[in-house]
Amino acid sequence: MSRFPELLLGGIAALLLASSSVSAADVAAGEKAFGRCKACHAVGEGASNRVGPHLNELIGREAGTVDGYSYSAAMTQAGEGGLVWDEASLKDFLANPKGLVKGTKMAFAGLKKDQDLENVIAYLATFSAEAEKKADGEPKQEEPEKKAEAAPAGQAPEPTATASAASPAQEPGAGAHFKLGREATEAEVAAWDIDVRPDGLGLPEGRGTVAQGQELYDENCASCHGDFGEAIGRWPVLAGGQGTLTDERPEKTVGSYWPYLSTVYDYVRRAMPFGNARSLSDDDVYALTAYILYLNDVVDDEDFELSKDNFASIKLSNEDNFIDDDRDSEPHYARDIEPCMTDCIPGKAEIKMHAAVLDVTPENAGDDDAPAGGID
Numbered sequence: 001m002s003r004f005p006e007l008l009l010g011g012i013a014a015l016l017l018a019s020s021s022v023s024a025a026d027v028a029a030g031e032k033a034f035g036r037c038k039a040c041h042a043v044g045e046g047a048s049n050r051v052g053p054h055l056n057e058l059i060g061r062e063a064g065t066v067d068g069y070s071y072s073a074a075m076t077q078a079g080e081g082g083l084v085w086d087e088a089s090l091k092d093f094l095a096n097p098k099g100l101v102k103g104t105k106m107a108f109a110g111l112k113k114d115q116d117l118e119n120v121i122a123y124l125a126t127f128s129a130e131a132e133k134k135a136d137g138e139p140k141q142e143e144p145e146k147k148a149e150a151a152p153a154g155q156a157p158e159p160t161a162t163a164s165a166a167s168p169a170q171e172p173g174a175g176a177h178f179k180l181g182r183e184a185t186e187a188e189v190a191a192w193d194i195d196v197r198p199d200g201l202g203l204p205e206g207r208g209t210v211a212q213g214q215e216l217y218d219e220n221c222a223s224c225h226g227d228f229g230e231a232i233g234r235w236p237v238l239a240g241g242q243g244t245l246t247d248e249r250p251e252k253t254v255g256s257y258w259p260y261l262s263t264v265y266d267y268v269r270r271a272m273p274f275g276n277a278r279s280l281s282d283d284d285v286y287a288l289t290a291y292i293l294y295l296n297d298v299v300d301d302e303d304f305e306l307s308k309d310n311f312a313s314i315k316l317s318n319e320d321n322f323i324d325d326d327r328d329s330e331p332h333y334a335r336d337i338e339p340c341m342t343d344c345i346p347g348k349a350e351i352k353m354h355a356a357v358l359d360v361t362p363e364n365a366g367d368d369d370a371p372a373g374g375i376d
Contacts, residue, residue: 025115030123033116038275039224043127050275052106060130061085063101074103091117108223108232194269198260200312207307208287210294214302216284217291220273229253229295239295242317255296259322261314265289 034043040051047054053066064071064079078101083089089100094117097106196202217225226232229239241251250257254264269285271277280288290306293299293314306314327333 025118025122027119027122027126030119030121033120033219034123035220035273035276035279037120037223039273040275042275043124055124056127057129058085058090058124059128063089072103072105074101075105087121090121094120194266196262196266196269198262198312200262200308203262203265203308203311204282205308206282206286207305208283208285208290209305210287210290210299210302212283213287213289213291213294216280216288220276220280221288224274229292238292242296245318245321253296254292255298255317257318258316259319261289261293261311261316264292265311268292 037055041053041055042048042050043055047056049066049069053069053071061084062079063083063085064076083101085093091114093100094108094110096110097104097108099110194202194204224232224235225238226235229237231237237251237253239253239255241253241256244251244256252258258264265285268288269278269280269282272288273279286306290299290304293306294302294304298314298316331337
């Protein structure tokens with residue numbers, strides 16, 4: 001199975017509906033494939049710039065011209081030199097971004113299948129008035145906003161969710177009650193109360209195999225984290241690094257550093273895929289977690305199935321090197337006194353290491369060679 005988000009380019013092919021190749025494109029397939037692009041790009045109503053610029057009105061747009069987005073100098077110069085996004089230029093760029101625009105910040109390696117390109121372009125074309133003019137002969141008319149329904153005669157209109165309570169708020173101070181909002185319902189609390197303990201407490205019912213996780217990873221994760229968890233640009237590395245924790249620059253991955261599998265599950269469930277968080281089912285998260293274990297050689301069977309039943313039996317290699325936080329036993333905590341600030345080391349404070357050296361702060365964020373993602 002291909003390990004790279006090949007369908008990404010497929011949806012973009014639909015951007016030019018006038019050509020015969022685009023007419024055969026599958027917009028629905030392009031929309032599904034665009035899920036991989038959401039980590040860097042937004043499209044549709046209310047879309048804004050993310051890691052990459054928004055993709056509304058892409059067809060017919062001069063390269064490097066979205067307001068408020070910081071382009072690489074290479075992309076800006078390409079636009080000034082006459083590069084305009086149409087089917088041909090998008091296909092070339094999405095197949096080999098750095099081949100068309102050398103110096104682009106887009107870290108995506110490119111798609112190779114024409115059908116994938118056509119599908120994604122077809123999907124993006126539905127958000128481009130220029131493409132619709134070519135297809136229909138006239139721009140698409142926006143639907144008028146729906147008016148609020150009038151309340152029956154003699155009946156007061158329903159209050160809005162943002163309406164404040166009738167009684168006035170108390171003055172700020174100890175015990176003040178501003179009479180705003182309401183108590184959360186049990187269902188609302190349950191939706192946020194999803195933390196998982198290392199012993200598995202809090203895990204939902206579900207299951208997923210390594211093979212299922214590989215499919216999900218290719219579709220949702222590989223564009224940022226690499227085909228094998230090696231990462232692209234400055235996105236986090238997920239696999240490898242075993243034995244490097246004592247090095248000057250250790251490789252901190254799930255396999256080399258993370259203490260508990262529950263942390264992996266909980267993080268994927270809450271925050272991934274980037275830009276489309278909470279879109280995965282519980283079974284999807286089990287499958288992705290199983291595949292991350294496979295990438296880190298914690299399991300070696302593609303048919304391995306992770307579930308609530310066997311979850312707590314999986315141990316990560318660095319678990320024993322994490323210890324309980326015992327700071328409460330230190331004197332200035334135990335006695336609730338201020339820490340000692342006398343007899344300190346003399347001399348001016350010195351910088352021992354910069355965050356960029358630790359690889360937690362990107363360097364030259366605005367430079368041409370600073371890795372980033374998405375269509376530049």
